[in-house]
Amino acid sequence: MFRPLTRVPDHPAIELEILEWWAEHGIFDRLRETNRGGPTWSFFDGPVTANRMALGVHTAWGRTLKDVFQRYKALQGYHQRYQNGFDCQGLWIEVGVERELGLNSKREIEEYGLAEFARRCRDVVVRSSRALTEGSIRLGQWMDWGNDYFTFSDTNIEYIWRFLKHVHDRGWLYLGHRSTEWCPRCGTSLSQHELTQAGVYQERSDPSLYVRFPLLERPEESLVVWTTTPWTLPANVAAAVKPDAEYGRRENGEWVATARYPDEPFDRRALGEELVGLRYRGPFDDLGPGGEVDHRVIPWDEVSLEEGTGIVHIATGAGQEDFELGRLHDLPVLSPVDEAGRFYDSYGWLHGLSTSEAADQIVGRLAEQGYLLEAGVYLHRYPHCWRCDTPLIWRVTDDWLIAVDDLRQRLLDANATVEWTPAYMGKRMDDWLRNMGDWNISRRRYYGLPLPFYPCGCGHLNVIGSRVELEERALGGLEQLEELRRPWIDAVPIRCAECGQPVERIKEVGDVWLDAGIVPFSTLGWENPEYVPQGYATGAAEGLTSADLPDHAYWERWFPADWVSEMREQIRLWFYSQLFMSVVLTGRAPFRAVLGYEKMLDEKGREMHSSWGNTIDAPDAFARIGADVMRWQFCAQPPDRNLLFGYGPAQEIKRKLLTLWNSVRFLVDYGNIEGFTPSLDDLASPPVGDGFRPLDRWLAARTQQYVQEATAALEDQLTYRLIESFDGFVDDVSNWYIRRSRRRFWDGEEAALRVLWHALVQGIRGISPVMPFLSEHLWQALVADACEDAPASVFLAGWPKAPEPDVALLAEIAEVRAIVGLGHRARDAAGIKLRQPLRSLLVEGAEVAVGHAGEIAEELRVKSVAFEPLAGAGIRAKPNLRLLGPRLGGRLPAIRAALAEGRFEQLPGGRVRVEGLDLEPEEVFVERSAPQGWALAEEGQLAVALDVRLDSELELEGRVYDLVHAVNSMRKEQGLAITDRIVLTLPDGGDLDRFLDWVKSETLAVEIEHGSELAVRKA
């Protein structure tokens, strides 16, 4: 017996039940145990940042894809690691804690105390990792929970130290003095790849200023510059002109590029190169630093003539290009603001002001002194801190960098070995690798990887590569070293290897992408001599995980990953840092295949932002629509397009799942009536042979085709193709096989029950990686409960295999369904409901459906079907008024009439000749028209014509069908079971006598009485 199904599925309730059942029966453990001896399939999980207190739907998307492919590979017998990871350091974590504690600057963090701050950061990771784990389990993700990696473990840190020492040994590590993007709130520089993250560039309005710089040698003349960053003017050191561009002097002595002001009269013109070398008075020379600078005009080929005045204000200490230009011309560097973006004391009345506070005062002072020509507002896209949203500034700082030029070609070569899906994402990686600058790895923050750099006064840079090395060279402080982390690590000075003097660590911490990039080494035990059970749980990770620190043999077994998958943004982030570190350490790419996917937006296509209130936490979605529906929505998404996520599309998905549910329920109900017992053998080879009809053979073939399509879709990593295939399959099962076989189920025909059972079970198995809960629930109803010796879980049953389907048969029925679809369209067009029988249907262009005339006739309720050209059909043409109206003017009515009356000729290429005029295909709509009394529908080469003329006989039959429909509706309303027999009361009159036997059989009536009105009662 099958376990009966409820009328509709309650997805969240089913899911909670299945979760409990999986846990209780250790299904995942049993699956892993079964696969332990199988071939390996290696997947590295990109760590999710442990700072949110609930799983977000965007994270759920990625986790769904990871789970789908891990489940698919497990069903195929692959042994896997299932290690989940958490990202635990860096600004995400710090900024969250700062908010919790109400801290607003680095000074306040230091006053609060770094040790306590570090503990609070760890606490966030602990709480968040629990919440994310809970959400992921609810999503149905099967991972080795409890053996997760945490990037703040001392082991992870030591592995990065090893990497950095290696980089230093190769001569790639250097302290750069340069201008970088800087977040004044976070007090740190950011690296190029951080600026590529979503949300960094935002629209913003800034002042647009035109400012005069008076020329020293020419008292009545001045240069006009344009700037949108007033705070950089006190740091001005030069003005740049384009040497080969023409400049003009206005009557009032102002110089600008003539190309910018083509309509202005100029009293003198000169090439830029003639202006080079002129000296001018800086706008803030009354402030100390500016006064000491010899301001002059310099040449620069890159000066833009697209905006501004063609003369560019150069502040070497406050702009990247300015800094580089300054190097070229040996210009002084004025750095006006400190780490927090506030003016230094040397800037007199500006001191202590932030760059935005200073802007108003600077504009005011320029106006007072007569230097300001024009002040407006400029709207542009401007970079913001990816974490705290503060507009970035440029500062000249000392940062630690890894030189990439030596590595660039090796990185490109390694990337060429990776199979990217979609392919364009691999090209994006190539572009990035070709154009990226040196990797800025240092951040002036607290809760992060401590960079193990100890520069000594003697000029030697000591780089520590391991904890053992640190302990050997430490001069003290080891007893207080709780974790390899600030503040504790800062209290461990070492002895310089060169001169023997004590040296202290630099204060900087590392870029977080180092933390995640080292994962393929730190979690797999690269070069580790001995396998240490639970050895990964070191430092801050102690007590949070039981993850082992494996040995090198283990690394060799699992490196590189067969597959990784993350959002496209990770090309320049995690995919990049992993590739980089792996190429440095091994010369190879760390992954063989990547599945990338685009962004998640809200239903209306907007970015999701917590401040806009349009983010969705996964737990809310679990409760409202269930995990399976979410997973379906994620998987239906082609990876090269943004996913618009919301509850709207969920309704449509639930409707589709209801079709599946109803099909299973249909089988369960009729199977139980018959006492049908399915056999597992039917899953090994499709049930065909004696006693099976062509329609059964078709469903078996259709099932084989579906299994093959599902397998191919997952092999190609394109889940949306699996969804499309499943969708079409369920429609064929429900709207063709079941509908055409109802009577056989009423009669309890075993062949029909067997072939439908086979189709539904294989259908469920193929979709089980996407919808693990519903599939498991239906497997239990259809298989586990009903078959002897059946696997308890669909996930213990392996991946279905299918022999080659009978493609000729599939093509026949596909064409039959297309013809029937056209027939329905023709009926709709004529406004005739399906219950009304009709005389005949003509079919033109069919290739393989000819043997199925009977089925087509039944489906469309016509007496005859003929395969022949639609002889009586004409061609109808209508003018496209939008195009022809303007072209023809007064001739239009005549042309229109000629087209309507059929007085036209069709020319090759879709053109039409009418009244001596040739019309282009787009100017006229040509379609086939049915003769009087017929309705026509066509698609591609197939066309059908339906005779829609009614005679009294047809009308009478139509009334009989109406009667049967009415009786069956009454049966349902009265809640009769599908097998209940009835006594039917028919109103007197009517001429239905010769149809009564048929009415009885269609309504399970055992007796017909005559009375005043239609009535039904249980017999």
Ligand SMILES: [Zn+2]
């Ligand atoms: Zn910031």
Ligand SMILES: [Zn+2]
């Ligand atoms: Zn030294």
